Amino acid sequence: MKRDNLVLLAVLILLALVPFAAEFTGQSSWTKLVGQALIYGMAAASLNFILGYGGMVSFGHAAFFGIGGYVVGILYHHFDAGTAFLGIIPGTDQMLVTLPAAVLVAGLAAALVGALSLRTGGVQFIMITLAFAQMFFFLFISLKTYGGEDGIMVRRTNALPGLNMKDKATLYWVVLAFAAAYYLFLRRLVRSSFGQIIAGIRQNERRMAAMGISTLRYKLYAFILSGMGAGLAGALMVNFLRFASPDMMHWTRSGELMVMVILGGVGTLAGPFIGAGALFTLETTLARYTEHWMLPVGILLLVVVLTSKGGLMALIAKLKGGAK
């Protein structure tokens, strides 16, 4: 336990030093790259909570990511135009308002989708979550007020009192702080009695029900919590890239989030972050050399899925075991 914390601390310090390293080496894109990887890591980790710990294969997780992002975008749009959403809710550019709002709205959307989808299981669950994500995708495409297919430009990152958010490094550290906090929250969550119940339902739902636990309710709670995490990640992403678009909730984005989880290691805490970092770095690096980067990524993914169990985390555990 102690050693885990030390490793975590070391990783956090290293991550906090990234902007300095970027400046020192002149590779200014590093900060942006790692920041985005951290945010995708959060989204993947939120998916991993229901997928890895809860055994619910949701193929529509990008919807909540996109909804969180759009909350920030729409609030900024109204702040900028001096109008009000639906004529009653004024816009804002204060991060202390936009992030909770994004989490709340994503949670509400997850409650709706979860309450309806969790009545099914297996293949039908995969497909119905995908269907709901598609509905949100097309809904946002059809909203001409908010840019339609083009999305919303957020000209200025949301303000946080006392910090200069225009500074790239400051913004990066804010993202890092959120990612670290979210990681600790998830660690707490999976070790809690609630997390134990969720894991129990994955292993044997019938037995949990026989023990007097209302499994559907717990699954719904987990689904909502997971959606809220994705909403937070989406809101951060829009702040980070200053752009919200329907692309954030395209179904291939949901697929990518699943890939990150699998690549890193299903049902592990650090796995999704490692998977997100690995996939994102791989994509960006390959994209620099060839426009056909999807081909090697596809082949690698196929090999990983067909040959390995447990992703990169299992590999790390193996290496650690070998070193002892």
Add this chain to the structure above:
Amino acid sequence: MILLFEQLLNGLQYGVTLFLLAAGLTLIFGIMGVINLAHGALYMVGAFAASWVAIQTGSFWGGLVAGLVASGLIGLVVETAVIRRLYARDHLDQVLATFALILIFNQTTVLIFGRQPLFTTLPEIFSGSVEIIPGLPYPTYRLFVIAVGLAVALGLYFLINKTRIGMLVRAGATNRQMVRALGVNIQGLYTAVFALGALLAGLAGVMASPIVSVQVGMGDEIILATFVVVVIGGVGSVKGAFVAGIVLGLFDTMLRAFLPATLQQVMPGPEAQALGVGISSMGIYLMMALVLLVRPRGLFAARG
């Protein structure tokens, strides 16, 4: 009235295309328990092979044969190399592996054919149109597509209900383990079913190639609609795929044709247009959600 009738025919044509794709997918789903996201890639393969050969040789029929051969062969390769290893895996691994296949197929197609869409011309006998009811000339080729789709549906009905292979397929969709326990060569059956599915997907691609733009990613667009058809129809049921395919094809086409104009009567033009198109695209997903809420296993689920 004439417009409505024309759109009904368009819907029927889209519906049979969906059926051709969904019939194979639902069998692969029902019998092997594999979620094959890459089924749309075989549709793309069929369309590309047919268009390319048609452009090179100038013969639509040559293209038809090439499309069927290419999709069938590639289906066999994919089954042997990848899908076979996924039978025993959980849905998550299947989704990811076939997602990887989509990436591979799309990029390979870009490497071979580039990003420009391919365009083919219709053969002489299909280039005209037929006046079905007075005042409505309808393209002959689209009628041909509908006819082919219905003929395949009839053929599949006989194959599945009247032959020994069909009996095994039905048995496999109902209870896989039992069929294996009775000593049937299940691997052979699996490969045959997958190849048949690939062939049907390729046929759908060939049929669609003169009327849609043949380009990379064309499979990704239609595969989601196909999954909706499979899930609504009930996994493993070809009858369900037929009914759901036709209904969804009609429903989707009607929404797209009439909703934007209807909305324009109550709100300003461009916004009504955008909203109408958006809601039309949501239509089939909404329908699937509603069907699953009432019947969580779809309309004609093979397994009880």
